[in-house]
Amino acid sequence: MNNHKSEYGVIQTIRFMIRQAVKEAPAVLVWLVVDAILALILQLLELYVTPVLLRDIEEQIALKELVTTILFFSSGILLLTGLKEYINNATYQGKIEIRMSLCKAITEKIGATSYCNLGKKDFQEKKERTNQATSSNSSATEIIWIQLNQLVFCILGFLAYLFVMKRMNVLILAVTILAAVVSYLAAQRSVVWLQNNRAENDHARQCMWYLRGEAWSPVSAKDIRILHMKEWLLKTMKQNYEIFMHFERALGNHHFMADCVNIFSALIRNGVAYAYLIGQVLAGNMDAPQFILYFSAVSGFTSWVQGIMENVAQIRQSGVGISDVMELISYEEPYRFEDGEPLPKNAAGQYELRLENVSFRYPGASEDTLHNLNLTIQNGEKLAVVGRNGAGKSTLVKLLCGFFDPTDGCVLLNGEDIRKYNRKEYYRLFSAVFQDFSILPGTIAENVAQCVDEIDFSRVKAAVKDAGLEENIERLSEKYETKLGRKVHLDAYELSGGETQRLMLARALYRNAPVIVLDEPTAALDPIAESDLYERYHELTKGSTSIYVSHRLASTRFCDRIILIGAGGIAEMGTHEELMEAGKEYAHLYEVQSRYYTEGGMEDAAFDA
Numbered sequence: 118m119n120n121h122k123s124e125y126g127v128i129q130t131i132r133f134m135i136r137q138a139v140k141e142a143p144a145v146l147v148w149l150v151v152d153a154i155l156a157l158i159l160q161l162l163e164l165y166v167t168p169v170l171l172r173d174i175e176e177q178i179a180l181k182e183l184v185t186t187i188l189f190f191s192s193g194i195l196l197l198t199g200l201k202e203y204i205n206n207a208t209y210q211g212k213i214e215i216r217m218s219l220c221k222a223i224t225e226k227i228g229a230t231s232y233c234n235l236g237k238k239d240f241q242e243k244k245e246r247t248n249q250a251t252s253s254n255s256s257a258t259e260i261i262w263i264q265l266n267q268l269v270f271c272i273l274g275f276l277a278y279l280f281v282m283k284r285m286n287v288l289i290l291a292v293t294i295l296a297a298v299v300s301y302l303a304a305q306r307s308v309v310w311l312q313n314n315r316a317e318n319d320h321a322r323q324c325m326w327y328l329r330g331e332a333w334s335p336v337s338a339k340d341i342r343i344l345h346m347k348e349w350l351l352k353t354m355k356q357n358y359e360i361f362m363h364f365e366r367a368l369g370n371h372h373f374m375a376d377c378v379n380i381f382s383a384l385i386r387n388g389v390a391y392a393y394l395i396g397q398v399l400a401g402n403m404d405a406p407q408f409i410l411y412f413s414a415v416s417g418f419t420s421w422v423q424g425i426m427e428n429v430a431q432i433r434q435s436g437v438g439i440s441d442v443m444e445l446i447s448y449e450e451p452y453r454f455e456d457g458e459p460l461p462k463n464a465a466g467q468y469e470l471r472l473e474n475v476s477f478r479y480p481g482a483s484e485d486t487l488h489n490l491n492l493t494i495q496n497g498e499k500l501a502v503v504g505r506n507g508a509g510k511s512t513l514v515k516l517l518c519g520f521f522d523p524t525d526g527c528v529l530l531n532g533e534d535i536r537k538y539n540r541k542e543y544y545r546l547f548s549a550v551f552q553d554f555s556i557l558p559g560t561i562a563e564n565v566a567q568c569v570d571e572i573d574f575s576r577v578k579a580a581v582k583d584a585g586l587e588e589n590i591e592r593l594s595e596k597y598e599t600k601l602g603r604k605v606h607l608d609a610y611e612l613s614g615g616e617t618q619r620l621m622l623a624r625a626l627y628r629n630a631p632v633i634v635l636d637e638p639t640a641a642l643d644p645i646a647e648s649d650l651y652e653r654y655h656e657l658t659k660g661s662t663s664i665y666v667s668h669r670l671a672s673t674r675f676c677d678r679i680i681l682i683g684a685g686g687i688a689e690m691g692t693h694e695e696l697m698e699a700g701k702e703y704a705h706l707y708e709v710q711s712r713y714y715t716e717g718g719m720e721d722a723a724f725d726a
């Protein structure tokens with residue numbers, strides 16, 4: 118449940134869901150109406166059974182006829198109940214299918230959306246809310262069918278009972294409707310209270326779940342023990358628990374008040390109805406069966422009125438969740454995909470990348486991370502990007518790869534602004550390994566090929582061999598079919614840090630893209646292993662354009678050109694020798710690192726490896 122302003126109205130959300138149902142499971146729409154009609158007939162049978170039997174007994178009809186009447190009602194009730202159950206079961210899966218189709222659409226959107234959208238708070242919030250709207254059987258995108266079904270049922274019931282009660286005094290009808298409205302408003306008050314006060318409680322619950330997760334996590338186990346975090350965990354847990362319990366108590370009180378109002382209004386309604394109906398019986402206008410029929414109809418009528426109002430409120434609430442889904446799926450794409458131009462077919466595979474007067478500022482930041490930067494990367498060039506933490510190295514790489522568009526200036530591919538191209542095609546130019554790379558929960562072969570079907574196993578093997586991982590994989594009983602990713606496969610193999618890096622190298626080699634980007638994926642490696650890996654990339658990707666980001670300057674000193682990012686721009690540029698000779702920041706950093714490793718007993722390992 119959430120209370121932000123939705124972009125789509127309730128009618129639009131219902132139309133959207135109906136269109137989805139027509140596409141995925143039209144039987145759900147048939148169920149929605151047929152079930153409501155069956156439920157109403159069932160209700161009417163139950164309403165009439167007592168008065169009809171009472172009349173038959175009063176009129177002392179033959180036993181055979183009485184039994185026939187009983188059989189008629191009981192078999193009718195049995196048959197309808199069975200039929201209802203049957204179609205409910207038959208369409209249960211359809212409701213899930215519709216919800217799952219939306220989950221798929223959301224996942225596709227999140228997986229393919231313009232990268233910059235992922236950093237937007239608004240997008241993240243919508244993403245979070247769509248999770249609530251689709252995560253379970255009681256989420257908005259599934260429960261809406263029950264609510265619509267119940268609304269149709271209540272409207273039909275309201276009309277049918279209006280017909281049954283047409284002989285009654287209009288005042289009784291008015292009192293009955295009024296009692297229903299009062300009960301509804303009292304219940305609504307607690308719903309409104311819940312909406313207005315749930316944020317703090319939701320936060321407290323999230324904190325409790327988080328803390329519980331941390332307490333259970335083997336990763337945090339060491340910190341908890343060594344930093345004596347147990348007391349802190351328990352204290353924070355207790356604070357949040359108190360907020361949670363305070364909220365639950367207050368909610369309980371609101372429900373209690375609503376129940377009291379409900380009982381009181383039912384008392385007034387029944388009192389008035391009894392008085393009127395008894396008056397009618399005493400005046401000889403009504404017999405006992407009619408008395409029972411009308412009295413049952415009065416309380417039933419209240420349920421219809423209340424049911425209509427409750428379901429309308431619930432549908433509105435679900436509409437908010439469905440609107441969240443619609444908003445996310447149709448979230449604006451600043452980059453061009455299918456509507457962009459295809460990349461020019463470059464027969465010789467010559468690609469020149471250029472940043473022209475590029476400035477970039479993160480949303481909400483007060484200063485540019487990069488300002489008026491110019492850089493041309495020639496085809497086949499090996500470029501190293503170095504600089505202190507937070508200088509903007511990753512940002513530069515993300516601009517080159519097309520993950521971000523510059524705030525000012527442009528990124529050019531062979532002289533053309535990349536914004537006009539289909540961004541998906543542009544991404545194909547790159548084979549990139551980032552600091553936060555991902556291992557797929559699939560086999561080693563799937564991880565190298567980055568796909569599930571059409572894996573070229575001979576190329577997988579060649580890439581694995583070139584990456585220096587062949588021996589490690591051949592040792593495994595299932596070799597290239599060995600599963601990775603413990604979160605999904607409990608029996609998955611866990612690669613060591615070094616093996617993972619080599620798998621990344623194999624992945625990059627398999628992809629065989631014109632531009633290789635390594636954005637410091639080697640932080641977990643020791644300097645020798647890192648240097649070895651960079652050299653290996655260098656050897657195996659000869660002829661490809663390569664962009665290497667690293668903090669260990671020795672690893673990238675073989676590059677054709679090194680740029681040092683500082684103060685939002687390129688502070689130094691040249692070969693390793695030129696920059697050392699210049700004796701500025703690069704040379705200073707290099708010397709410091711050199712001394713560190715030497716004094717640290719590393720025997721200049723990183724530099725001579």
Ligand SMILES: Nc1ncnc2c1ncn2[C@@H]1O[C@H](COP(=O)(O)OP(=O)(O)OP(=O)(O)O)[C@@H](O)[C@H]1O
Binds near residue numbers: 236479482509
């Ligand atoms: N999504 C973001 N929103 C706001 N600021 C960001 C965002 N991502 C990065 N920054 C900021 O931009 C600056 C440059 O970040 P970037 O990651 O490009 O630096 P870096 O040179 O790669 O750093 P490191 O060497 O630590 O990886 C930093 O000050 C960082 O805090």
